[in-house]
Amino acid sequence: xxxxxxxxxxxxxxxxxxxxxxxxxxxxxxxxxxxxxxxxxxxxxxxxxxxxxxxxxxxxxxxxxxxxxxxxxxxxxxxxxxxxxxxxxxxxxxxxxxxxxxxxxxxxxxxxxxxxxxxxxxxxxxxxxxxxxxxxxxxxxxxxxxxxxxxxxxxxxxxxxxxxxxxxxxxxxxxxxxxxxxxxxxxxxxxxxxxxxxxxxxxxxxxxxxxxxxxxxxxxxxxxxxxxxxxxxxxxxxxxxxxxxxxxxxxxxxxxxxxxxxxxxxxxxxxxxxxxxxxxxxxxxxxxxxxxxxxxxxxxxxxxxxxxxxxxxxxxxxxxxxxxxxxxxxxxxxxxxxxxxxxxxxxxxxxxxxxxxxxxxxxxxxxxxxxxxxxxxxxxxxxxxxxxxxxxxxxxxxxxxxxxxxxxxxxxxxxxxxxxxxxxxxxxxxxxxxxxxxxxxxxxxxxxxxxxxxxxxxxxxx
Ligand code: PFF
Numbered sequence: 001x002x003x004x005x006x007x008x009x010x011x012x013x014x015x016x017x018x019x020x021x022x023x024x025x026x027x028x029x030x031x032x033x034x035x036x037x038x039x040x041x042x043x044x045x046x047x048x049x050x051x052x053x054x055x056x057x058x059x060x061x062x063x064x065x066x067x068x069x070x071x072x073x074x075x076x077x078x079x080x081x082x083x084x085x086x087x088x089x090x091x092x093x094x095x096x097x098x099x100x101x102x103x104x105x106x107x108x109x110x111x112x113x114x115x116x117x118x119x120x121x122x123x124x125x126x127x128x129x130x131x132x133x134x135x136x137x138x139x140x141x142x143x144x145x146x147x148x149x150x151x152x153x154x155x156x157x158x159x160x161x162x163x164x165x166x167x168x169x170x171x172x173x174x175x176x177x178x179x180x181x182x183x184x185x186x187x188x189x190x191x192x193x194x195x196x197x198x199x200x201x202x203x204x205x206x207x208x209x210x211x212x213x214x215x216x217x218x219x220x221x222x223x224x225x226x227x228x229x230x231x232x233x234x235x236x237x238x239x240x241x242x243x244x245x246x247x248x249x250x251x252x253x254x255x256x257x258x259x260x261x262x263x264x265x266x267x268x269x270x271x272x273x274x275x276x277x278x279x280x281x282x283x284x285x286x287x288x289x290x291x292x293x294x295x296x297x298x299x300x301x302x303x304x305x306x307x308x309x310x311x312x313x314x315x316x317x318x319x320x321x322x323x324x325x326x327x328x329x330x331x332x333x334x335x336x337x338x339x340x341x342x343x344x345x346x347x348x349x350x351x352x353x354x355x356x357x358x359x360x361x362x363x364x365x366x367x368x369x370x371x372x373x374x375x376x377x378x379x380x381x382x383x384x385x386x387x388x389x390x391x392x393x394x395x396x397x398x399x400x401x402x403x404x405x406x407x408x409x410x411x412x413x414x415x416x417x418x419x420x421x422x423x424x425x426x427x428x429x430x431x432x433x434x435x436x437x438x439x440x441x442x443x444x445x446x447x448x449x450x451x452x453x454x455x456x457x458x459x460x461x462x
Contacts, residue, residue, distance in 0.1 A: 011174045016256035018179055020264050022333075023239075023248050025182040027269040028189070029330030030116055031237040033323050034298050036273040037280045039229055041291035044221030045213045048230055049277075051222065055234035056270055059446050062438035063240050063404045064262045066411035069423045071249025072258070077340035078102050078243035081250065082410070091414045098406050102243030103338040105399040107357070108391045109242070110334040111364035114166070115372075115388065117327035118158030119299060120320050122148060128317035132307040137289065140304040144296055150373045159365050162324075166331040167358040170339055171351040174251055178332055185325045192322040193272065196279045199315065210281030213291065214274065228454045231447065232397040238269055239333060241400030241407065247337040259426050259435075272326075279319075283309075298323070335361070364391075405447040412439035 013019045040048050074081030079099030086095035126132060132140060148154065169177045201207045235241045252261075280302055284291055287308060289301040306316030335357055342353035364387075367375075371386030382390055411420060426432045 012251050012253050013174070014179065016253060016261055018183070019248065019252045019256065020261055020268075021182045021186045022178055023245060023261075023265045024268045025186055025329030026239040026244055026248065026333030027237060027265055027330070028186075028272045029326045030113060030120075030323065031233070031330070032269065032273040033276045033326055034116060034120075034295075035233065036237065037277050037291075038294055038297040039233060040214065040277060041297060042294060043223070043226035043229055044218065045291070046216040047219045047222040048226050049214055049274075050217050051227055051230040052234055053270065055231050055446070056238065056266055058438065059231070059404070059443045060234045060238045060240060061262060061266050062435055062443055063235075063408050064238055064245055064266065065258055065424065065435060066407050066439055067240065067243065067246040068249035068252060068258050068262060069411060069420060070407070070415075071243075071246035072252045072254070073419065073423050075250050077250065077344050078246045078337045079341045080344060081246065082243075085410075085415060088419075089414050089416055095406075095410060095414065098403060098410065099243055099337075099341075101399060101403050102241070102246070103341060105242035105395050105403065106244065106334045106337055107361055107364065108399075109236075109395050110166075110331055110361045112368040112388050112391050113327065113331055113334065114159050114162045114361065114365045115155065115369045117162045117324060117331065118155060119148060120323040120327060121158045121162060122154065123299065123303065124317055124320040124324055127303070127306060127313060127320055130313045132303060132316065133313055135304070135307040137287075137300070137304040140307055141296070141300045144299045144303070148299075152370070152373060155369050155372075156366065159369055160362065162327070162331070163358050163362050163365065165328055166335060167354050169328070169332045170335050171354040173350055178336070181332070182329055185329045189272075189322055189325050189329075192318055193275055193279070196315070196319060196322075197275050200279045200282045204282040204286040206282040206285040207278070209285045210278055213281050213285075214277045224453055224457050228397060228450055231450050232401060235400035235404050236396045237273060238266060239330070241403035241405075242334075242395075243337045243403070243407075244333040246407075247340055248333065250340070258424050259431065401447045401451070405444045408439040408443040412436060412441075412444075 013022065070081055070085060071078070074084050076084060077099075079096060079102075082099040083093060083096035086093055132143070135143070169181050171177065172180075200210070204210075239245055252258075280297070281291060283305040284297070284301045287301070287305040289304065291297065291301075293301060302319075303316065306312035306319070309315070335354065338357050339350065339353050342348060342357065343350050346353070368388040368391060371380060371388045376386055380386060383393075385393060420436075421432060424432060424435065426435065
């Protein structure tokens with residue numbers, strides 16, 4: 001444990017906008033472009049989207065503000081920050097556990113995240129090379145399920161390339177690495193996405209259908225599992241509950257307003273998810289395919305569409321390039337909390353800590369990767385899930401909501417009111433009280449209720 005007199009992190013983002021870019025870079029990723037469309041499909045479309053939007057507004061935004069405020073006030077990595085603020089508030093050192101759970105969740109998420117990002121890198125190359133041109137749905141399905149997912153050397157290669165890229169950016173530090181890369185990646189991503197949206201709106205002839213699928217709120221399709229998925233996804237997509245945003249908050253300039261900055265990030269993230277849906281569903285419908293097919297939605301349905309349409313080779317290549325960029329700007333934030341902790345705690349070079357962590361993640365990632373093929377048998381499963389699905393389930397549905405709940409309770413109940421008031425510096429007391437009501441009561445209660453109902457359902461065999 002570091003002493004109170006330990007030097008705080010030295011760097012700060014150049015401007016408020018750099019923080020916005022970095023935090024949106026973290027938030028916008030595979031969660032928006034790969035996961036959001038397929039879980040929306042699995043959970044029946046519009047009603048799920050509505051619950052997800054409510055979770056973002058009522059739970060996500062207040063918790064993101066809490067993370068930034070904790071990080072910026074402490075100006076340390078999350079583990080040290082939580083321990084220090086707990087002491088400062090006269091609370092138990094156990095609160096430091098939130099930082100530990102965050103670091104663990106980051107490593108677990110990155111393990112499977114890197115594998116999926118690897119698929120995306122592979123598809124970027126394959127599509128640009130024209131290898132999917134003219135293939136039928138069945139052939140594309142086979143190329144994914146029986147081809148790529150079974151090809152351990154290829155999967156390993158791309159997983160390794162992606163981890164190496166992530167490590168490189170993080171090792172270069174917050175200015176040269178994180179700041180420079182997001183300044184380049186985020187505008188590129190927005191431009192590519194808008195281009196794709198124009199295509200989907202004008203060329204597919206099924207834009208209205210895609211739009212209705214996302215925004216027709218049919219509550220008869222909503223299940224309790226769907227509510228848990230919506231809550232979990234709102235944490236995942238905003239990078240909450242595992243201290244990534246807290247780590248970024250530690251570098252946030254003092255004069256920047258936390259409230260408006262966080263709302264901007266949440267709006268950007270939500271907009272990208274909705275636009276991704278508006279790009280993907282019309283293309284899927286235009287090709288007579290089903291939106292319900294799970295993780296393969298992007299890699300099978302959408303890719304079949306790219307294989308069939310004129311210009312799909314380029315369009316598809318560009319699309320997967322976009323997905324890879326979005327993944328990279330998120331993966332760097334998955335490793336930043338632990339890298340910052342190791343660098344501060346052991347006084348070691350940033351590059352050394354990043355290399356050690358990346359090797360650990362790479363090994364876990366190999367476990368996730370093998371659980372899709374060599375280790376897909378029941379003897380390798382826990383709760384009926386292989387390592388890939390288990391890590392996804394444990395992090396998105398359990399660790400992130402729990403982490404977020406404790407962060408909210410910490411900011412709302414444990415930290416001194418005067419400290420929080422000063423750090424948030426909201427324009428009016430009404431806004432402050434609103435934030436406080438959300439973090440003290442609404443967010444923790446929402447997470448708690450969803451958990452209890454889910455457990456109840458599971459025990460009743462529903
Ligand atoms: N928000 C990222 C996405 O939507 O892809 C995933 C993620 C990044 C989750 C960073 C958690 C995190 F700390």
